[in-house]
Every structure is written in structure tokens, then in C-alpha cells.
Amino acid sequence: MGVTGYNDLRSHIGHKVAVVCYGKEGQDPANVAVECEDCGCVLFDFDRPDKPYVIVGLRDTDDWTGEPLYWSNEHGWALLKNATRFSDEERRTVNLPVGGKWKKIKG
Numbered sequence: 001m002g003v004t005g006y007n008d009l010r011s012h013i014g015h016k017v018a019v020v021c022y023g024k025e026g027q028d029p030a031n032v033a034v035e036c037e038d039c040g041c042v043l044f045d046f047d048r049p050d051k052p053y054v055i056v057g058l059r060d061t062d063d064w065t066g067e068p069l070y071w072s073n074e075h076g077w078a079l080l081k082n083a084t085r086f087s088d089e090e091r092r093t094v095n096l097p098v099g100g101k102w103k104k105i106k107g
């Protein structure tokens with residue numbers, strides 16, 4: 001996809017770029033992209049994550065940062081970067097750990 005480095009992006013200097021999205025209307029777009037309208041190509045893009053849910057702990061925060069803790073199947077309560085991601089279906093079938101609440105995160 002798109003640009004991978006300095007020279008790739010350099011070739012679009014001065015071009016008209018736009019952030020666009022793809023998918024069904026009325027839903028979160030399946031994909032958002034930065035496109036060069038002059039060249040008609042995608043510079044870079046991101047797909048909507050299939051597993052947009054995490055479990056956030058309502059009781060404890062991280063001792064160091066004071067940030068909320070998130071559920072990790074590996075580590076227990078952990079920082080967001082280590083949190084286990086869940087799909088919409090898992091959200092409906094997985095039992096929440098005590099003190100946990102579902103949270104939808106953005107891709």
C-alpha cells in the first residue's frame with residue numbers, strides 16, 4: 001500500500017491530498033485512507049480493527065502512571081498496550097472479570 005518512505009512521499013509534494021473512507025454509510029468506515037487526489041492513489045490507510053473492544057478495570061489504576069488498567073488474558077490487569085482485544089461476538093459471550101467493563105477503542 002501507498003508510500004513507504006521519503007522518496008515515495010516526496011513525489012507528492014504540492015499535490016492535493018484528502019482523508020477519505022470506505023464502507024457502508026451509517027457504520028464505522030471499514031477503512032480510512034489518505035489519498036493523493038492528483039495521482040489517484042492511496043498514500044496510506046488503516047482498516048477498522050476487527051477486535052475493537054477491551055475490558056477496562058473500574059477499581060484499580062496503574063501505580064506509576066495512574067492510568068486505568070485493562071484486562072489481558074496473559075497478564076491479568078495490565079496497561080492498554082498489553083490489553084487483550086475482543087471482537088463484537090466475544091463481547092457478547094465472554095464473561096467480564098470482576099470490576100471490569102467493556103470499552104470500545106478506536107483503531
Ligand SMILES: [Zn+2]
Pocket residue numbers: 011012015036037038039040
Ligand atoms: Zn500525488
